[in-house]
Amino acid sequence: MRTTTGWQAEGPAAPLRRATLKRRELRPDDLAVRVDYCGVCHTDLHSVRAHEGGGAPPLVPGHEFTGVVTETGTAVTRFAVGDPVAVGNIVDSCGACAMCRAGQENFCQHFPTLTYGGTDRHDGSTTLGGYSREYVVRDRFAYGLPAGLDPAGAAPLLCAGITVWEPLHSLGAGPGTRVAVAGLGGLGHLAVKLAVALGAETSVISRSADKTDDARRLGAHDLLVSTDPGQMADARDRFDVVIDTISAPHDLGPYLRLVAMDGTLSQVGHLGPVTVETLDLLIGRKKLSSAGSGGRAATAAMLDFCAEHGVAADIELLPSAQVNEALCRLGRNDVRYRFVLDMTDLD
Ligand code: NAP
Ligand code: ZN
Numbered sequence: 001m002r003t004t005t006g007w008q009a010e011g012p013a014a015p016l017r018r019a020t021l022k023r024r025e026l027r028p029d030d031l032a033v034r035v036d037y038c039g040v041c042h043t044d045l046h047s048v049r050a051h052e053g054g055g056a057p058p059l060v061p062g063h064e065f066t067g068v069v070t071e072t073g074t075a076v077t078r079f080a081v082g083d084p085v086a087v088g089n090i091v092d093s094c095g096a097c098a099m100c101r102a103g104q105e106n107f108c109q110h111f112p113t114l115t116y117g118g119t120d121r122h123d124g125s126t127t128l129g130g131y132s133r134e135y136v137v138r139d140r141f142a143y144g145l146p147a148g149l150d151p152a153g154a155a156p157l158l159c160a161g162i163t164v165w166e167p168l169h170s171l172g173a174g175p176g177t178r179v180a181v182a183g184l185g186g187l188g189h190l191a192v193k194l195a196v197a198l199g200a201e202t203s204v205i206s207r208s209a210d211k212t213d214d215a216r217r218l219g220a221h222d223l224l225v226s227t228d229p230g231q232m233a234d235a236r237d238r239f240d241v242v243i244d245t246i247s248a249p250h251d252l253g254p255y256l257r258l259v260a261m262d263g264t265l266s267q268v269g270h271l272g273p274v275t276v277e278t279l280d281l282l283i284g285r286k287k288l289s290s291a292g293s294g295g296r297a298a299t300a301a302m303l304d305f306c307a308e309h310g311v312a313a314d315i316e317l318l319p320s321a322q323v324n325e326a327l328c329r330l331g332r333n334d335v336r337y338r339f340v341l342d343m344t345d346l347d
Contacts, residue, residue: 001025002032005346006060006132007323011053015324018346021060021128023136024120028075031139033085038065038130039156039313040326040339041186042247043089047117048327062130062341063089063115064159066151069142076139084145086303088158089115089293091127091141105141106166106293131323133346143300146307153312156186156338157303160313162294164191164243165302167266168198170291171241175199180239182226182255183269184211187245189337190313192218194302195243197309203239205255214336218314226254237261237284245269256280256288264289313338319345 001022008019026032044061051059069083079085092113093105100108113121116129129135145154164187173179179195181188182205195202196219204215204223215223224231237260244255244267252265252274259265264287267274276288294302306312314337318326326339 004132004134007320009048009051009059012049012051014053021132023134026071026073026136028073029139030073030136031069031076031079031142032071033067033135033137034070035065035067035130035133035135035343037152037155038062038341038343040330040341041159042330045327045330057126058128059117060128060131061116064155065130066145066155078139084151085142086145086154086158087135087137087142088162088299091115091137092121103295103297105295133343143303146303148307150312152317152340153315155340156313157306160186161190162299162302163187163268163292165194166294166298167243167291168195171264173198173200173241177240178238180205180242180258182242182244183246184215185245186338189218191243191245192220193311197311239263243268253277253280256286259286261285266291268292315340317342321345
């Protein structure tokens with residue numbers, strides 16, 4: 001076993017604590033990555049709040065990070081020491097099922113191994129995430145960071161970015177399509193940037209008008225206020241694709257009513273049971289969908305697209321020692337638009 005330092009959850013109400021973490025010794029197809037920047041995803045906050053502490057499996061959040069390869073396993077050929085790399089929220093999959101063969105490792109029928117809170121396929125240990133100075137990852141699930149992408153601003157692409165990229169891409173967002181993004185947070189602001197870069201006419205749906213200037217700066221055409229019934233009624237049947245990134249449970253009806261005939265609402269924010277009035281689907285033959293993370297090929301393609309189009313997250317960079325402040329502020333919606341932790345203070 002090798003060791004590193006990171007930020008570990010101690011239970012729902014307790015702050016994360018700096019701790020010494022165990023990492024496995026490199027297998028032939030592993031890389032050791034020095035983690036430089038790790039994004040703070042709302043999923044991290046959900047996970048910390050749900051963690052029971054005590055005897056529960058350890059929780060070290062963090063599943064969107066960039067860094068540098070420091071060591072390679074004996075069978076690794078794609079990477080060398082010193083390469084800049086990025087890692088997202090999946091670090092392994094079976095590689096043999098229909099989903100994996102189709103390049104959708106994120107939907108592995110034998111369940112993809114999550115970057116934290118997952119179960120390692122070989123030794124059964126609980127995976128510990130990127131709020132740490134080193135991560136050991138199977139080389140297939142590390143991505144070369146394209147030149148021109150700022151490593152701090154690129155880190156959130158690996159969860160927030162790919163999670164909205166896959167539905168935008170698979171639903172055909174591009175010139176001539178109208179896209180709306182509900183919830184302007186970490187996922188939402190990247191969805192806007194990506195939809196705009198893909199050529200779609202893009203709108204934001206937010207709870208207030210406060211983010212209107214930001215929405216425009218991100219390239220959006222306009223911002224609809226979801227709490228204004230008049231604005232929502234005027235936008236009825238307007239969008240081919242609605243990407244819903246809202247982090248809290250909510251009624252999907254008002255958002256389905258904004259979808260155009262044969263269009264799709266992709267709900268990627270709140271995961272869990274939903275109740276839908278079928279008439280909201282029937283009228284206009286609308287579709288309800290979801291997505292999460294991305295396959296290896298799509299992730300690499302998204303990174304190339306972002307490098308080409310200058311897309312990265314709008315970040316507030318904090319020393320990793322301020323992780324608890326970041327989580328607290330994220331819970332208050334006080335972030336524009338992604339916290340990224342600088343891990344150098346863990347040396
Ligand atoms: P975030 O930065 O906190 O953004 C969420 C946005 O949702 C907020 O900025 C806010 O937008 C809106 N919102 C928050 N509370 C709301 C409420 N009660 N009612 C209506 N709108 C509300 O979070 P994030 O990191 O983007 O993550 C968003 C969600 O996606 C989280 O639930 C996260 O767990 C989930 N997620 C899913 C996947 C996946 O694989 N599908 C991957 C990553 C994250 P406005 O201020 O504009 O209203
Ligand atoms: Zn995430």
